[in-house]
């Protein structure tokens with residue numbers, strides 16, 4: 001996936017506020033946090049016109065979007081559980 005494709009894909013998901021980030025180099029520090037905090041590619045949205053909210057990141061654009069999918073699924077699951085909890089009361 002090229003950067004151009006990645007931006008298109010991001011805009012499909014998040015519309016006008018979509019944003020992508022490529023740091024230009026792959027970190028090889030090998031620390032536990034390397035896979036996410038130091039990930040080369042990140043996809044997400046620009047919040048309030050300046051803050052980049054990362055929805056997914058990884059070693060490739062594909063990996064970043066995959067991470068975004070997982071995050072979305074996890075968030076939806078969490079909301080479902082919250083709603084289910086509320087209905088019980």
Ligand SMILES: [Zn+2]
Nearest residue numbers: 027029034038
């Ligand atoms: Zn690193």
